[in-house]
Amino acid sequence: MNVDVFEIKNLDLYYGPLQALKDVNINIERNKVTALIGPSGCGKSTFLRCLNRMNDLIDVCKIEGEVLYREKNVYERTYDVISLRTKVGMVFQKPNPFPMSIYDNIAYGPRCQGIKSKTELDSIVETSLKKAALWDEVKDRLKNSAMGLSGGQQQRLCIARAIAMEPEVILMDEPTSALDPIATLKIEQLITELKKNYTIIIVTHSMQQAARISDNTAFFLTGELVEYDKTDLIFSTPKKIKTEEYITGRFG
């Protein structure tokens, strides 16, 4: 069995006349945490959104090259985007629970896939919240609005919501940048826990975070993948001078 979930080959991405990704080649390993680091505007979030085709929503966005998910190109004309997104979940920078109850938030995805049975949904909600380490905090108020939760709880709810779809990959776009250090710590613990069952790709601005939780790290700079290796190697003995300059804080 192939250990790589994603194989990206010669990926170019343009926002109108601007080229945001330049010839990116990268393989993402199964059941590992892959961190994408780099200065703002380097294309790491854009790259992340290529993996579940969220860039489709931007009109001027044009993509060339291949993104192979389980050896199939997701940019193939006939590829089923809906099923891709059920297999590749996403957690956003700002916690964005729906203005519904906690229960309905988790049940939203499964319901959209046509699951109606109450018992089935109940068990999905419970296991998802347990996996996201949120169950004990909210089990007595599942019918309350998700908007009443704290920022950290909301973000874990978003993770639970993604887990409810039983994805294989979870994409995280700076999931802790809007959170305080304690909430951040909880999310990081959660990511380490989730690694056992899911492949996680996380965009982060914090190099400490990348060093703490990730197995592999990719360093992006002005749309190019500069270096991609085991996290300890990147942070101890980077091969490229740009990488060294960035992780030692000389720019960015």
Place this chain on the structure above:
Amino acid sequence: MSMSNKRKKIDNILQGITYLAASVAVVTLSLIFIFVFRNGAGLVNFGLITNDYHAKYYNGGIEEVVSFSQTSKPDFLGDDDFYSEKWGIALSDDLNREGKQIIVVSYVAKDSPLNNMYDRNNQDNQYFNIEEGNIVTSISFFDKNSALSMFGAKNMIDELDNSDMFREIIFSSLGGGIRGSLITTLYVIGLTLLFALPIGIFTAIYLNEFAKKNRVTNTIRSMIEMLTGVPSIIFGLMGLAVFVPLTVKYTPADSANLLSGSLTLAVILLPVIIRSTEESLKVVPDDFRFASLALGANSTQTTFKVVLPSSLPGILTATLLAIGRIIGESAALIFAIGTAVKDDVSIFGKSTTLAVNIWSLMTDEPANIELASTIAIIILMIVLILNVAVKLLSRNFIKRFE
């Protein structure tokens, strides 16, 4: 120092102007309200809302009295109610909605011979009776002068007591009520929203969520915006030219009717509803849309399960604005629904809404400004109740989600 003094002076003048402007606005609005309430408050009562507008006139006659009434004056009647024990009827003096003196029936005994009259206008109509609340205009006798309402209730009762027979009693129901117009208004609100809300909301959803953002969409949007500025009387003409013939052709209607009026109003409201719904869709954060799409929902599911519920308070406000506009609209309806005040409302018949009723009253000779003001008060009340209701609803809604 002098510089800062000058600055201070300018500041004071500018502030003064804002105070002045605000007080002029408040005083003007208050004066309008005071005017309306002073003119109309006297007529506000429950009967106004439930009564017919058109009084019904009856000429009652009697053939032969078999037995006179035996009932003595009931305790609940006061000194102002003059009672004839012989005829079993109590009358009292009152003023009508135009301020004229009238005589009102305040009680009719069960065994009154007046319960067994015949209609002099229609001989078949037996057991024709006079009721409490009716207005007696005159009673004419065979052997003496008639008792007219201008001589008062006491005179009329005395004349009755002195006679064993009369030729004719002319009485009428109390008219001037607005029940018909009120029901018409409610019908028109219901029908108009029935047409305008679904079309408006779905158009807004299409424009904001599904339509490609290109020149065609923008042209449609600016055309819709242009329509909001068209005077409603032009829509009224259109209603007369399009909807009235259409409804006449395909429904039992034979002239301007409730349906054609509602359709015309729906066309007037469409741009308003589309615009405000679009505005409320626009303020729904894209985060919700992204989150939903990233969960594998398609764009239809995203729109109807996440975006639309989130924009409900805005749509509710749009609905309120629409209802306010329906209640207030008169120019377009004069053509599209007619100006005849009707008591029997039917969807396919002519009738008037409250606002057009005001117009009708003020174009009468003489203009009935009291009743017009009373209707204005009722319209204001309805708008107030609507406002409060929608505020409460949307507050509840927001509380649930924030």
